[in-house]
Amino acid sequence: MKNAKKLMMSAAAGFALVLSGCATTAPPSAEGQTQSGYATYDRSTVVGEAEEFFGGASAEIADVLNKVFTDQGRPQAYIAGEEASGAVGVGLRYGRGYLYRPGAQPVEVFWTGPSIGFDAGGNASKVFTLVYDLGPTTNIYRRYPGVDGSAYVVGGAGVNYQRNGATVLAPVRTGIGLRTGINIGYLNYTRDYTPIPF
16 A cells, blocks of 8 residues: 555656646747637537537537637637546546648547546547647647646536647547546647557
């Protein structure tokens, strides 16, 4: 039992160091700072795409998306995909999807990441992520720590914000159970699948 507690404390310290490093990454390039040069999606388009993606209209999903629009405005992109996760204190998450931008071809993205918290179990879910202030599409390929206290849950749908520099991600998930809001971690978005979650 003592060894398990030491392991958890070491993991927490390690994650804290990683998160602090992510939070101080360099700002986007000059091209990425010219946000007005990138097209955005309006609310009705996003809600329609999300409802089609999740397989039907849902008051909970619409409520969560309205919350994101109220907080962040119109997104420059969104990611539609699926993920699987599991945890016993320390958790792992793996996902795959496509990033969509107005007038551009979809780009495949993968994500992995660790978490630590007071949760246990596993789940698979669809994820619809709104992307803000991305700039060039290549900016998606970074680590995005969660923002403390950002979880918003309605019924079986929820969102929590992730940030790296100016870019904010708002992943909307269904079937979230008890995992949202009671763990901390980050997601690393990559061009190719990797089994390493760090």
